[in-house]
Amino acid sequence: MNSDQPTENKDLRVVGRSEDGNHLELTDVGGGTYSVRISDSLRATVNQARLSAVEDQAPEIMGIKEIQARLRSGESADEISRLGNVSMEKIERFSGPIMQERAYILDLAQKTPLRKDSQSQTLADLVLHRLAPRGVDMNLVNWNTSRNEDGSWNINLDYPNRDGAGTATWSFDSLRKTLSSQDEGARWIGGEESLAKPAPRIDHGMIFPTGDTTNSERQAPRLVSVRTDPMQEEDNPIETPTVPALQETLDIEPEAKQDGVKRRISIPSWDDIMFGSKRDKDEE
Known part of the structure; x- marks a missing residue:
């Protein structure tokens, strides 16, 4: 050649x-x-x-301060790159201090007791003790943080459950080291689900005991006083049924009566809602 x-x-x-x-x-x-x-x-x-x-x-429309503020508020690098027409290399160059700050806040929150008493468990221990016994794979649990405009932080938790995914959010004050539940998932993990239940409705002047009680603690329905119009009482007196008469209207099976069972309202627990009741598991 x-x-x-x-x-x-x-x-x-x-x-x-x-x-x-x-x-x-x-x-x-x-x-x-x-x-x-x-x-x-x-x-x-x-x-x-x-x-x-x-x-x-196209020119970039975000400065360094805005990039860092968006990262601190929880936005991902991909979202910032798309919205601000900023290269990933530039975002990664200035994201280091922000990601370190978020990791520090998350670690501090996980080590903080949920309540201010000597017996209270840390947030991380509560999550472990609530989810692990219910079959949740702790390797699939995801933590995240984001900062609010007032300087407080949101601690977000995602975990798998019977509906696909469960969530819980706490507000964290890093200066006072205090946590407060922000949704039902957080209240359930913290053992506050009983506070979130609505009060039972009073029907016909009677109150039925609710909650998990033993046989010895169960009580019969009791009457409550109802404020009425004095004029109405004089013109049309209202007959108040006696307790035995009211008890006769309750439809209780004979076998249940022999066991000392009284009329009570069944309210599903948060465990039943999130992970299924024991009866559902037996049927499966």
């Missing part, structure tokens, strides 16, 4: 990386194969060309 003959340029197409990952495999239209080593200079050239193209198409 004559060395003075000009070399023909060929169009090459990238096939992929080599098996060792250190070379690019290329091919031409004639089926010839080529290999190029992936060097630092090649990486720099490719990245520089891509970044220049982005800057030529």
Whole structure:
């Protein structure tokens, strides 16, 4: 082959990386194969060309402070890159201190007792003791943090349950080291679900005992006083049924009466709602 003959340029197409990952495999239209080593200079050239193209198409609309503020409020780098037309490289360059701050706040919150007493467990221990016995894979539990405008932090927890995913959110004051539940999931984990239940409705001047009580603690329905109009009492006196008469209206099976069972309202617990009742598990 004559060395003075000009070399023909060929169009090459990238096939992929080599098996060792250190070379690019290329091919031409004639089926010839080529290999190029992936060097630092090649990486720099490719990245520089891509970044220049982005800057030529549209300018960045977010400064460093706004990027860091959005990261601190919980936005992901992908969201910021898309909304602000900012390269991922720039976001990663300034995200280090923010991510370290969020990790520190999360660790501090997990070590903080949920209530201010010597017997109270830390938030991390409460989550473990509530979820692990119910079959939740603790490796699938995800923690996250985000900062509010008032300086407080949200501690967010996601975990798998019978409905697919359970959530819980606490508000955390890092200066006072206090936690407060923000939703039903957080109240259930903290053992506050009884406070979140609505009070039982009073029907016909009677109160029925609710909650988990033993046989010895169960009580018969009791009458409560009802304030009435004095004028109405004089003109149309209202007959108040006696307790025995009211008890006769309650439909209680004879077998249940022999066991000392009284009329009571059944309210499903938060465990039944989130993880299924024992009866559901037996039927499965």
